[in-house]
Amino acid sequence: MEKPVVFVISDSVGETAEFVVKAALSQFIYDQEYEMHRFPYIDNKMTLKKAVQLAKDKQGIIGFTLVDPELRNYLKTESKIQHVECIDIMGPMISAMERAFSRKPRLEPGLIHQLDEDYFKRIEAIEFAVRYDDGRDPRGIQQSDIVLIGVSRTSKTPLSQYLAHKRLKVANVPIVPEVEPPSELFKANPAKCIGLKINPQKLNDIRKERLKALGLGDRAIYANMERINKELEHFQSIVEKIKCPVIDVSYKAVEETANVILTIMRK
Template identity: 65%
Template sequence: MEKSIIYVVSDSVGETAEFVIKAALSQFMSENDYDLYRIPYVENIEVLRGAVYHAKQLGAMIGFTLVRPEFRQFLIQEARDKQVECVDIIGPMLQAMERKFQKKPKEEPGLIHKLDEDYFRRVEAIEFAVRYDDGRDPRGVAQADIVLIGVSRTSKTPLSQYLAHKQLKVANVPIVPEVDPPSSLFDLPAHKCIGLRINPEKLNGIRKERLKSLGLDDQAIYANVDRIESELSFFDDIINQLGCPVIDVSHKAVEETANIILNMINQPYWDYRDKQINQ
């Protein structure tokens, strides 16, 4: 028994048409009973004319996703004239949506794959934030779009994750007096580092609550006021060396801080050089 032949024609990759066609074919035959040939990235009428010609010669049918109306109309008419079975997979949906939304489609091939690329960039950024969280691997500093620096409990980790969902690769480095920051931090352009400042009283309260949640004594050195002052002083020394912008996160939600950062990276760094972000 000869295999059935189906041409998949598209002005983009053709994956959508192929998926739909295979789903329909599964209702009639197994994968061994047909051959499917994809003709992607159609950019001119002659390719469509050739597809119909070969389909006619081989007794094949055509399934297509073409967002450009002139291509759809030509292929449908050419197939009708040559008596080739031809199915428009996306056209009726586009026409229905045009009526429903009262607006013209963009008629740009491949937009769904641009969305896919956005998705994969987001996943990559999230994985990056996890891998280079809390200074666990200093190699991330040089690879990051943004490096957040601050003492413990300044929301570095949740902020890194939030920004990762905006497709930014973020590393964060804890500032601890007993540990020198990675040397690569001082090799970065100043605007790629962002310091997260917090006032001592706020930090003291946050750390005490953290200790309680862990079932520990809230009088531990971690929440000691003198210790906190020492850490913040060391933080200021590092910031002065880096010359980077600083955001006061004492009374800000993660989303609020993230929006400030997003605004900062979309404007010239020098607008912020001599200014602390305390609003």
């Protein structure tokens, strides 16, 4: 048996057509012995005409995904004239959906890859937020879209994750009086740094609840008002030095704070 020859034609990358063609080929070929030619990003009839001629010369068949009805019809007509087997992989599905949904298709090539790209950007941002959480690695400050700065229990981590789902790379830096902030923080663009301030009493309540949840007494220095005031004063000195925007998160849900941050970033 001669090696089968298949031409994959698409107005985008051509991965969808290639995947379907390979799935069909697997029903006939056991050792991957076939020849495949891919014609991606097709947007004109001249290239289609050449592809059909090549398919005829090699006695091959064509599998294609073209969303433009004019190009689809031209390819089918030209293939018929040249007696080349030509399979419209996506057209019948688009036509059926147009009838079923009573809605016109967008006819934009490559939309599925835009969706894939969006998904992978979101995953990348989530992984970034985990990697650079709580000042774990100061190198993330330079690479990030947003840097959150605040004392412990100001929702830095949940905010980082929430913003990551918006495809933003977020690093967060904890502010502790005994630990000098990383030098990278003072080299970063102040416009992408956001300070998270909080009411001392509110922070005291949050920390007491946290200690109880951990099975510890609520009198630990972590929830001591004197200690809290010291931390907040140190935080204030840091954000003043950076000259970055500051948001009061005392009585805001994570979603509210995130929306304020997004508004600041847009400006």
